[in-house]
Amino acid sequence: MSNSSQVETVSNSGDKVKVVLAIVMLIAGIFAYSFFTDYNIYARLGMFVAGLVLAVALFAMSETGKRAFGFATGSYNEMKRVVWPTRKETIQMTGIVFAFVSVMAILLWVIDKLITWIVYGVVLGWN
Structure with missing residues (x-):
């Protein structure tokens, strides 16, 4: 019995670095929001949003991110075709x-x- 499906993982080291950096940026944004409690809420939110934006941008540049965003786009297009009750x-x-x-x-x-x-x-x- 042969199994034709294969699990796709992050293959090249550049993509691994991008994904790891994206995770680090996200964690840094969360940390900055939590650590700098003396700052204005808008500054703290800005730090979090900056970390989030950098994380999404880095992830989007990786092959894994491109596949994930392609899947999300396809899913959204499929949801528009659903006939809701x-x-x-x-x-x-x-x-x-x-x-x-x-x-x-x-x-x-x-x-x-x-x-x-x-x-x-x-x-x-x-x-």
Whole structure:
């Protein structure tokens, strides 16, 4: 039995460096926001956003980032083609789900009481 699917990983060292630097930039932005508590909130947010922007830019330049952004773009385009249910259909399906769950809850409660009666009342004679 042959397996034709392969796991793709970061292959060249330049891409590995870019991904690691992107992670470091993101961590640096989070650290700067948390560490510099004496600064104005806007300055702290600016440090975080700068770290985030640098991280995204570095990641986007790597082959892994290009594949990830390509996947995200394709997913977004596919989401635009989805036909979403109307409000009426959503409410009807939600009602059906609630009715089914209620019926199943009652059925399981009855089965539980029946098994309890059989085990404790009939078999063990404790009642």
